[in-house]
Amino acid sequence: MDYVSQESALFGAVTSRQVIRPLWFIFAGGLLCCITFGVTAVLQGGNNWNLHLPNQPIGAALIAIGVWQLGRIDIDLDYTRLMHFIFTVAILQAVATTADFFPYPKDPLIVLARIVINLASIVGAVGFCLCMRWFCLDMGLRRSAKKWMKTMVVICCSCSPIAFVQLYMLLVVLKAVESQPSATVQTGWPWFWWYLLVIALMVGPPVAFLLNILQMRREIERRATL
Secondary structure: OOHHHHHHHHHHHOOHHHHHHHHHHHHHHHHHHHOOOEEEEEOOOOOEEEEEOOHHHHHHHHHHHHHHHHHOOOOOHHHHHHHHHHHHHHHHHHHHHHHOOOOOOOOHHHHHHHHHHHHHHHHHHHHHHHHHHHHHHHHOOHHHHHHHHHHHHHHHHHHHHHHHHHHHHHHHHHHHHHHOOOOOOOOOOOHHHHHHHHHHHHHHHHHHHHHHHHHHHHHHHHHHOO
């Protein structure tokens, strides 16, 4: 069987719904992970009462569901392994963000684990674009494959500041562990830097991801009518 016939066989075995619906899950989950909804009230005595919606755990769970559904499609071994890694990272991120709703001491090892999960999430986002490029090439969706490659570049550029911050925090935590293992760690950053990071993360990747979904849907529907 030549490569063209392999593309036709894979395209015939995969429906648009099997591809596009998981991508919508991942898109919605990514938006929820980037946005924080919360209400803070000052009670008598100066104590603060915080109410935060569980948007980040829900977002990570949606990403895990979408990745799991796409990972079930048989492309090749590299695709499957990388999808398994992304799925694992999404589950860990869901657990970690859920744990934030419960008070616990900021032990350096816990903070270190959170930083590692955040860095793995950035790697997973880049790896997902690579997986989708492989997927599109195997299905014969050439334009979509090019768009996923461009999206991977956009994510690398947008997440570079966040990765830099996470690496800096990693060095801070490692230094704290080395100097005083029992110390608690404060990893807060000035609000100005957080706003810059949120803007960098929110603008480019979601728009590129949305355009990729629409492009893939058009290309799949166009091929289905041939």
